Amino acid sequence: MKVDVNVGVKVKVNVKGAFKSVWVLVLLALANLCTANEAAIERDDQINQKVDRLFATINQRLSHMQSVAAYKWLNDLAIEHPQREQKVIASALDQAQQLGLDPTAVDEFFSIQIEAAKEIQRYWFGRWQAGLGVDHVAGLSKDLSAEIRPALIRLGAEITDSLLDSEYILNNPRYQRLLMERGRALINIEGVSEESKALLVKSLQKVERLAEASGHTLAHVLSSGVLRVGTTGDYFPFSEFVVREDRYRGIDIDLAASLADSLGVELRLIHTSWPSLLTDLEHNKFDIAMSGVSIKLFRLRQGLFSQAYHQGGKTPIALCKHKARFDSLKKIDQSGTRLIVNPGGTNQRFVDAHIKRAEINVFDNNQTIFKEIALGRADVMITDAIEVAVQSQHNPLLCATMPSKTLDHSEKGFLMHQDMIWKNYVDTWLYQLRRDAHLSQVFSRYVEPVPVL
Template sequence: MRWKRFGIGLVVAGVVAVSASCAPAPEAAANRLDEVVQRGELRVCSTGDYRPFTYRDETGSHQNPDDAWSGIDIDMARHLAEQLGVRATIVPTTWKTLVEDFTAKCDIAVGGVSITLDRAREAFFSTAYAVDGKTPITRCENAARFQTLEQIDQPGVRAVVNPGGTNEKFARANLKRATIVDHPDNNTIFQQIIDGKADLMMTDAAETRWQAKQHPELCSVHPEQPFTFSEKAYLLPAGDVVFQQYVDQWLNLAMHDGTYDRIAEPWIG
């Protein structure tokens, strides 16, 4: 009888196992838009070191880590999450590892990201929301000295760069006689110019304008006529047209219904 009962038990267990294996698996998300909604979270990669677009306060004064983040693009990403009915989680990255981190960890990358062909090989971009370009920022008494690339690219001139981004790439492509000085922290890099440890930095005009407002010692050099043309956009998963289209439509509405202007006003007036 024990063998008989054991046999019946095996049959029952087998039926349960077969039933479990036949149970429908949770339906996989067809695209990143559905995945974000199912997950209930929008994962946002950002560097936190490029004001007015992104800033991370690392003083440790915030109980919620996400509260340490601010900036135009940070608040725009939060607005996107709100429209999706999910929470936004900010994921720290660096300019050097931006695309790698975005691909592995995030749904969108924001924070003054310039559209480049190298990045476009690895990811999609949203519609551009700002036009920009590289221009110098220096102490105001030196502004007349650094109007052109020829004036900047001279022996003895020290141009400071933050490694890994388009600023470094532009400096190394155009400066052959000047000295390029690496400074790893983009939040403190402008203090290097104020303190006389560097003569200038070439970065996006939007950043030079914002930094000049914060530091009266610094002047943005012809930000209305930068050396280059570039556009800002949001980095999106390669190949996912559904998510790209949703973000583009959200961004188009935000740019025309006053949302972007309301978010940007405290930063750029």
């Protein structure tokens, strides 16, 4: 149907078409509303999970206080232990600094948590002094040094990590009621008062990250007197953690010490992993990552890299007797090939992009992954050429199957926050190392020939 409507000029309106357009707009609006509601529900679920996880961990830590009380009761020890309390708070503040959390708020929270812990211990002492359940005290006691304290240290670190993960919730007025309700419900250990629960929740609401400003990294490192270097400890010759010696070693560890020396500050090595590298950078767990990190676009979306200090590429390694079987990517990518790869880094990205037929085994321990090939539990691995060179030197059973060839090209640099002042400092330091031949000297300690830029 067509209708002429006069409004000074003659206009033809297609009513049927107009109705269709209106319905389309209505349906689109409803679809967008549904999508927005679904996103809101999902976001609320994530918030609830973070809050519940935080309070569950706090509750789990407080749950050990009955055993602590039993140990002190049987060994005639006082509930108060000021030196130990100071050590716990100092450790929490150290971790808070690493994570970029406001130390004042973290200090207040852990102090209140310690008071709640002592409140629970006093509760049990009171019951036992009154003769209630005193016959069962021996069965509740656990060794304080060997069992309880390691668990408390682990849970304390988990709580601090959870504070960082939920920081944007804790200090948001919108979630104050949720926090109080969940805190009162989930902190349910016998002996802790409602007043202590409320104090714990209120102290949590003050937790926030330290303010960041342009160029803050260099200034923070200099003012704190500490350089925090993230490293994986599983990628020799760049970074390896030697368990028997309880220390890190490698090219990047030596370079980290050199960078700290140039700044006149203490070096503090922070463990990270390939799957968590970018998340740890985002959460400010370190000032710079030095662990043989490949310069890749996906990493540049979240951080900056120094100038490259090494170049290479991916290449395969296998048993020497199988060199001919795996001397090309085409030969490797066949059904029946057992390819092994460590998770979360550029090795897995390369495998995911290029391997379609071979069986892929994702193996978590990058320090023992080459033993899987040597022992015959895997056929081949594709990794950086420098790592292949080192591993084949250390184990005569293993060989590069494509010697002097790589499947791609990559360069390594030091990953840091998107802070140009900090990057300029690191680049200048690195330039001077290269100019003075110190960079090649560091490489020569771990690998020959020296593959530096």
